[in-house]
Amino acid sequence: xxxxxxxxxxxxxxxxxxxxxxxxxxxxxxxxxxxxxxxxxxxxxxxxxxxxxxxxxxxxxxxxxxxxxxxxxxxxxxxxxxxxxxxxxxxxxxxxxxxxxxxxxxxxxxxxxxxxxxxxxxxxxxxxxxxxxxxxxxxxxxxxxxxxxxxxxxxxxxxxxxxxxxxxxxxxxxxxxxxxxxxxxxxxxxxxxxxxxxxxxxxxxxxxxxxxxxxxxxxxxxxxxxxxxxxxxxxxxxxxxxxxxxxxxxxxxxxxxxxxxxxxxxxxxxxxxxxxxxxxxxxxxxxxxxxxxxxxxxxxxxxxxxxxxxxxxxxxxxxxxxxxxxxxxxxxxxxxxxxxxxxxxxxxxxxxxxxxxxxxxxxxxxxxxxxxxxxxxxxxxxxxxxxxxxxxxxxxxxxxxxxxxxxxxxxxxxxxxxxxxxxxxxxxxxxxx
Amino acid sequence: xxxxxxxxxxxxxxxxxxxxxxxxxxxxxxxxxxxxxxxxxxxxxxxxxxxxxxxxxxxxxxxxxxxxxxxxxxxxxxxxxxxxxxxxxxxxxxxxxxxxxxxxxxxxxxxxxxxxxxxxxxxxxxxxxxxxxxxxxxxxxxxxxxxxxxxxxxxxxxxxxxxxxxxxxxxxxxxxxxxxxxxxxxxxxxxxxxxxxxxxxxxxxxxxxxxxxxxxxxxxxxxxxxxxxxxxxxxxxxxxxxxxxxxx
Numbered sequence: 277x278x279x280x281x282x283x284x285x286x287x288x289x290x291x292x293x294x295x296x297x298x299x300x301x302x303x304x305x306x307x308x309x310x311x312x313x314x315x316x317x318x319x320x321x322x323x324x325x326x327x328x329x330x331x332x333x334x335x336x337x338x339x340x341x342x343x344x345x346x347x348x349x350x351x352x353x354x355x356x357x358x359x360x361x362x363x364x365x366x367x368x369x370x371x372x373x374x375x376x377x378x379x380x381x382x383x384x385x386x387x388x389x390x391x392x393x394x395x396x397x398x399x400x401x402x403x404x405x406x407x408x409x410x411x412x413x414x415x416x417x418x419x420x421x422x423x424x425x426x427x428x429x430x431x432x433x434x435x436x437x438x439x440x441x442x443x444x445x446x447x448x449x450x451x452x453x454x455x456x457x458x459x460x461x462x463x464x465x466x467x468x469x470x471x472x473x474x475x476x477x478x479x480x481x482x483x484x485x486x487x488x489x490x491x492x493x494x495x496x497x498x499x500x501x502x503x504x505x506x507x508x509x510x511x512x513x514x515x516x517x518x519x520x521x522x523x524x525x526x527x528x529x530x531x532x533x534x535x536x537x538x539x540x541x542x543x544x545x546x547x548x549x550x551x552x553x554x555x556x557x558x559x560x561x562x563x564x565x566x567x568x569x570x571x572x573x574x575x576x577x578x579x580x581x582x583x584x585x586x587x588x589x590x591x592x593x594x595x596x597x598x599x600x601x602x603x604x605x606x607x608x609x610x611x612x613x614x615x616x617x618x619x620x621x622x623x624x625x626x627x628x629x630x631x632x633x634x635x636x637x638x639x640x641x642x643x644x645x646x647x648x649x650x651x652x653x654x655x656x657x658x659x660x661x662x663x664x665x666x667x668x669x670x671x672x673x674x675x676x677x678x679x680x681x682x683x684x685x686x687x688x689x690x691x692x693x694x695x696x697x698x699x700x701x702x703x704x705x706x707x708x709x
Numbered sequence: 710x711x712x713x714x715x716x717x718x719x720x721x722x723x724x725x726x727x728x729x730x731x732x733x734x735x736x737x738x739x740x741x742x743x744x745x746x747x748x749x750x751x752x753x754x755x756x757x758x759x760x761x762x763x764x765x766x767x768x769x770x771x772x773x774x775x776x777x778x779x780x781x782x783x784x785x786x787x788x789x790x791x792x793x794x795x796x797x798x799x800x801x802x803x804x805x806x807x808x809x810x811x812x813x814x815x816x817x818x819x820x821x822x823x824x825x826x827x828x829x830x831x832x833x834x835x836x837x838x839x840x841x842x843x844x845x846x847x848x849x850x851x852x853x854x855x856x857x858x859x860x861x862x863x864x865x866x867x868x869x870x871x872x873x874x875x876x877x878x879x880x881x882x883x884x885x886x887x888x889x890x891x892x893x894x895x896x897x898x899x900x901x902x903x904x905x906x907x908x909x910x911x912x913x914x915x916x917x918x919x920x921x922x923x924x925x926x927x928x929x930x931x932x933x934x935x936x937x938x939x940x941x942x943x944x945x946x947x948x949x950x951x952x953x954x955x956x957x
Contacts (some may be wrong), residue, residue: 663785
């Protein structure tokens with residue numbers, strides 16, 4: 277399989293014109309990928325997620341032309357509040373469907389354009405994401421076709437979100453896309469970035485997204501990823517985040533699709549006073565699979581991190597929360613918590629919750645909690661005594677369970693959209709019971 | 710009309726109702742009193758359809774229909790309401806959403822159209838004002854962080870908004886201070902007319918000073934051992950349940 281990637285890389289690179297630094301980086305990344313390889317089945321970090329599909333499926337890069345189904349798919353997910361909306365189909369920017377911002381405090385460019393013109397990009401690209409150590413990041417670095425570079429100027433307050441829509445189209449062959457998102461929020465700025473992951477039903481695909489997000493001093497960055505992919509559409513997502521002095525990072529990862537999601541957020545609270553709020557929610561059904569492997573590193577003192585993950589699993593689906601908080605020696609007065617709550621709606625569904633603390637400082641406040649259970653029979657009964665039928669009572673309670681996380685989303689149209697997808701998903705899950 | 714005949718029920722194999730008879734006609738208020746463990750709460754819960762209890766004998770008909778054959782939500786649709794002794798907290802569900810969902814569920818069951826948001830808001834505001842509840846309770850999660858008195862007031866709010874025909878209140882007076890008791894009684898009394906029937910389960914006579922019953926029954930060992938009018942409650946207050954216990 278590794279050799280296939282190499283020959284495919286040669287074909288992929290054939291005739292490409294780009295700066296020497298990127299060509300070198302790609303070559304090094306490919307070498308790292310070959311050295312690191314896909315994780316072995318016994319790898320503890322991959323205990324709950326099988327990589328078999330990536331080893332046997334010959335994924336290819338593929339361009340796509342006009343496609344009515346794809347148009348409808350994208351149109352349904354657009355956000356009226358977005359200040360920019362960039363559509364990436366099979367890893368390449370779809371210029372006709374994209375729209376760029378006019379706000380002077382915000383720069384949004386295709387990665388391909390930034391590569392050609394921006395002198396600072398070589399420093400930002402691959403700086404936060406550990407491409408030497410993580411197979412999928414190495415792969416993305418070697419094969420990246422395009423992506424989005426977002427820069428929020430010092431002190432800029434951008435009301436609407438930058439919306440990146442990733443779509444994998446249907447095709448005869450399984451499609452791979454390696455997009456990259458780079459966000460730099462400069463000092464004192466405030467902005468939102470929303471990523472929506474979609475796919476045309478029926479096709480097999482792998483979206484291997486790498487995100488590098490830099491939150492500058494006293495900046496506030498909201499980051500929301502919503503995955504709605506159909507079955508057989510796989511999402512590998514590596515999010516590397518660095519938060520500087522008094523910076524605030526708010527993330528909400530929502531997995532409401534039918535395929536496989538593996539999310540590895542790596543958040544470094546690098547300077548004093550930085551904070552990170554990581555929320556996750558997944559409503560899974562059928563054979564959907566969501567594996568969240570979260571690492572938060574408290575490097576500096578007086579930083580705050582919160583992880584709140586809520587999962588609802590039905591059918592034969594599986595939800596995994598594997599979260600680690602590392603408190604380094606100098607990170608005194610750290611305040612960290614991890615919370616993983618899960619509701620199982622069927623006998624065959626599975627929830628795995630594994631919070632972990634590694635503490636090397638002595639003056640810290642750290643807490644973690646997990647629950648895996650059924651809906652509360654007393655609450656169900658209470659609703660029924662008021663005339664609400666059993667199926668509706670279940671739906672109301674399940675929606676309430678995830679509401680805490682949904683309601684924290686900053687952008688209102690995005691919040692409405694999320695609520696709508698959660699409700700639709702719950703209706704489907706309840707029907708299937 | 711509610712007709713209970715020879716009702717027997719158990720919980721985890723323990724017999725709690727052992728042959729209870731009771732008839733409640735529209736417009737009547739019946740108080741069920743009795744010592745701890747007599748089966749008072751069991752009666753309320755069995756009537757509401759709780760799955761924690763096994764009905765082992767007897768019949769309950771409500772307006773000619775077999776109440777025991779109906780699941781909980783259907784009983785509510787037929788106009789049966791239980792005010793809980795310990796109202797349940799539901800994090801994530803706001804009070805107004807809960808009530809609107811409940812009203813519409815009942816309307817749907819009866820083949821009626823949904824209540825419009827404006828109409829609902831008007832109804833809710835009026836009932837909350839009547840019960841001297843702060844408007845903030847609309848957006849608060851059901852019973853979460855409510856004091857004992859606020860929870861009971863919230864039960865009465867649900868009662869007034871849903872406007873059932875058979876009102877069963879399980880120790881609605883427990884944990885209430887005198888002001889809250891006044892408000893709860895005001896709410897209940899406002900529904901007293903020929904269209905509503907009430908079963909008040911209570912441990913103490915005090916509630917009956919505010920909601921004056923037409924009939925008082927003494928429940929001991931899972932059945933009614935004595936019935937009378939309001940004076941029976943005063944008599945029990947003076948002499949306790951000892952005589953009835955011996956008699957049982």
